[in-house]
Amino acid sequence: MTKFERLGSIFLPILLVFIWQAACIGFKIPSFVLPAPTEIAVALWDNLYIIWFHSSQTLLTTVIGFAVAVIFGAALGILVGSSRFAYSSLYPMLVGFNSVPKVAIVPILVVWFGIGTVPAILTAFMLSFFPIAVNVATGLATIEPELRDVLRSLGANQLDIVRKIGIPRSLPYLFASLKISITLAFVGSVISETLASNRGIGTLMTQASANFRVSLVFAGLVVIAAMGIAMYVIFAMIEKRMTAWAVRGTTFGVGG
């Protein structure tokens, strides 16, 4: 990124906030309809402890659900990507499962596990494992057939091919999917908290909107967005470090 491009990522949000603020003042929008950014900031500051209490719960359920999704999704992806049988038998089911709205599953989870932490973790998991599995499977399934021949002619079995080529090859795919999945995991846990929990950003927002504290609802949104961006940045950094060979620089001979 050039300096100019980097500035864009900072200035555009600031510009939007200014327009928002100006619109709220100019059109005299009441704060229970759309609070101005300054009011949201005040709400954020005034309720710092409550927001921390709820957001730490959301962060916890999201990270646990996401961690399970990474392990499960990667394992599933390896299985589906390396065996044609597993692919043809599992893939339709996976697609079907992914099409089910997860909001509809939360009540079932509540019946099974009660309200609170467990349904939130499970919803975060269910929403985020699919992109991981699909991406890892793609990385494995697109091994060059000639490379496969080279190894097979050396007496390699399927496991050798997966270990030596498949898994390293699918790493860039994995990391690309992690960035998407972590944000989906937030969506999952917040959905679950909104429906059935007494702790979490989702809960906070439901309660706040019931009490017409709209600026607090928006403060919750800001916190979720901030956590999402932070996680995205962390995984983008890990990606850059782990798969430098896939995002190689354009300069010849540097870093060799």
Add this chain to the structure above:
Amino acid sequence: MKNLVELVNVSLSYGKTLAVSELNMAVAAGSFAAVVGPSGCGKSSLMKLVTGLMPATSGSVLIDEREIDGPVSIVGMAFQNPNLLPWRTTLENVLLPLEVVRPERHQFRAKRKEFVERAMDLLRIVGLDGFADHYPWQLSGGMQQRVSLCRSLIHQPRLLMLDEPFGALDAFTREELWDVLQTIWLERKFTAILVTHDLREALYLADKVHVMSNRPGRVVRCVDTAEFSRPRNERTFIDPKFNENVMELRAEIRAQRLPIEIKSAAGSEMTP
């Protein structure tokens, strides 16, 4: 001399298409064979047959005078695409076969030093010893192909299978690599089978050039090139006999190609 590879009346079909039919071919141990033919004549099928990656539909493939029934681990392979692993350095790429092939895979840790030396020797021959720690994207196409060649030879295979390894390179690099390959071959004396479209390449490198017919492929002619002394060099290219051979082979392959075009034209008239 004993034959390392022998194909006796081999046919291979994919579903209904017959790729290779009644193919007979013998490659003497330690010799360099080239296979040329019109495109789609089943040259790649030949690769799969000889390496045991694909079983013959009928007939028999013999290695060391014994019929094979699965992948034979005495082969090294290189293709038009170098297929290097982008996350490995040149050296690590060259070492890959030793992590897989038996018995070396079990000695890999214990003998790593010896294996690295072996790899460096090969890299030295192809002129890449200064690039052992470079990644594939830092190498040019020709350099990558050299690495691929080293990788195909690191486990000291008795048979080297080359499927148009220089097809994607520019003319200068290609001719440079012919000499590199010739040097390694003269030094190590493995058996080599080179599948190629390039007739000059075939005549320059091989002891014997096998011409394949159009699909379904079979060997229709053999040209012996023993009269061109080794090591061959640019003087070989201006040898009138060499060019005569090139012309002959070209005519042969044209003749192979022509009938099918007439046939297909006739066929299209009949279909409606």
